[in-house]
Amino acid sequence: MNYCSHCGAPVSLKTPPGDNFPRHVCDRCGTIHYQNPKVVVGALATWGDKILMCKRAIEPRYGCWTLPAGFMENNETCGEAAVRETLEEAGARIALEPMFTFVDLPHISQIHIIYRARLLDLDFQPGEESLEAILMSEEEIPWSEIAFRSVSYTLKAFFEDRRRGLFDLHTTSLSIPVPENYR
Amino acid sequence: MNYCSHCGAPVSLKTPPGDNFPRHVCDRCGTIHYQNPKVVVGALATWGDKILMCKRAIEPRYGCWTLPAGFMENNETCGEAAVRETLEEAGARIALEPMFTFVDLPHISQIHIIYRARLLDLDFQPGEESLEAILMSEEEIPWSEIAFRSVSYTLKAFFEDRRRGLFDLHTTSLSIPVPENYR
Ligand SMILES: [Zn+2]
Numbered sequence: 499m500n501y502c503s504h505c506g507a508p509v510s511l512k513t514p515p516g517d518n519f520p521r522h523v524c525d526r527c528g529t530i531h532y533q534n535p536k537v538v539v540g541a542l543a544t545w546g547d548k549i550l551m552c553k554r555a556i557e558p559r560y561g562c563w564t565l566p567a568g569f570m571e572n573n574e575t576c577g578e579a580a581v582r583e584t585l586e587e588a589g590a591r592i593a594l595e596p597m598f599t600f601v602d603l604p605h606i607s608q609i610h611i612i613y614r615a616r617l618l619d620l621d622f623q624p625g626e627e628s629l630e631a632i633l634m635s636e637e638e639i640p641w642s643e644i645a646f647r648s649v650s651y652t653l654k655a656f657f658e659d660r661r662r663g664l665f666d667l668h669t670t671s672l673s674i675p676v677p678e679n680y681r
Numbered sequence: 682m683n684y685c686s687h688c689g690a691p692v693s694l695k696t697p698p699g700d701n702f703p704r705h706v707c708d709r710c711g712t713i714h715y716q717n718p719k720v721v722v723g724a725l726a727t728w729g730d731k732i733l734m735c736k737r738a739i740e741p742r743y744g745c746w747t748l749p750a751g752f753m754e755n756n757e758t759c760g761e762a763a764v765r766e767t768l769e770e771a772g773a774r775i776a777l778e779p780m781f782t783f784v785d786l787p788h789i790s791q792i793h794i795i796y797r798a799r800l801l802d803l804d805f806q807p808g809e810e811s812l813e814a815i816l817m818s819e820e821e822i823p824w825s826e827i828a829f830r831s832v833s834y835t836l837k838a839f840f841e842d843r844r845r846g847l848f849d850l851h852t853t854s855l856s857i858p859v860p861e862n863y864r
């Protein structure tokens with residue numbers, strides 16, 4: 499951040515009175531520009547024993563597999579974001595179930611939240627950001643080609659919970675970036 | 682938002698290719714400036730049968746009572762934010778317990794997340810943003826002077842869960858702004 503989005507003057511990094519962190523403060527109008535973590539929301543949608551997975555048509559992780567998910571928008575609820583992203587990325591209509599995983603990623607200032615969901619029908623097709631949208635059984639999950647660690651974490655927790663017959667909320671922090679070849 | 686925070690040129694509202702929402706896009710460098718919901722995190726910290734409450738020394742809701750809470754910062758986890766805010770607003774050290782309430786407030790593009798917690802000692806005092814920080818029993822909660830609906834929701838859920846002896850995650854959406862005199 500170099501300029502004030504309110505008045506266009508340059509900003510400087512300084513700690514405002516009563517604050518504990520340096521902020522971008524406008525040299526002219528004094529506006530304090532806070533920067534905060536972003537929330538990514540998605541759905542693990544099932545049909546029978548299968549899960550709806552998307553192959554990414556965009557970077558990062560082009561060609562890798564993920565659950566439908568994306569940045570939460572202003573003026574929507576977290577659940578609404580999960581429903582919207584599933585429609586956008588997989589063309590799929592779902593009925594949302596409880597929040598399933600809540601993953602902190604402090605090194606990139608993100609929270610990833612995945613809800614469980616049920617597909618309402620099989621009339622779905624990949625959206626613009628997906629190369630494919632298909633149903634996979636546990637045996638078909640391409641573990642070495644999963645796009646994000648929060649997705650691998652969610653899939654593993656889902657299969658474990660399904661085996662014991664009880665779904666909990668799973669929370670974790672994936673704080674240490676791992677090398678490209680270890681995901 | 683009037684100016685590009687990257688290059689200082691004016692921005693215009695337009696829907697980028699492949700996007701579904703209008704964004705502030707820089708007329709010169711093309712940077713797309715996304716705006717996303719913010720996460721507020723706090724703690725319901727107990728000592729025996731009492732709860733740590735803070736009387737606000739700042740607007741909004743100056744003089745009303747709240748749980749220690751505030752905006753999540755970049756490069757911290759949600760739980761770390763709860764611990765930090767409790768230290769800043771009540772000077773109190775806590776051991777965090779599981780996430781307790783998750784409240785969507787889409788009309789102001791916020792999520793409020795409150796964790797349960799245990800106070801580690803009784804050596805606490807109000808921080809700069811609090812007039813008082815005290816322990817209250819259920820009978821002492823000033824229901825008509827609670828600062829935010831998400832706090833009332835959290836306190837009610839806590840007392841109900843404590844009576845039945847089982848704490849769950851409670852999620853809700855408080856989407857409709859209510860009049861000043863009904864909180
Ligand atoms: Zn300015």
Ligand SMILES: [Zn+2]
Pocket residue numbers: 685686687688689690707708709710711712
């Ligand atoms: Zn620009």
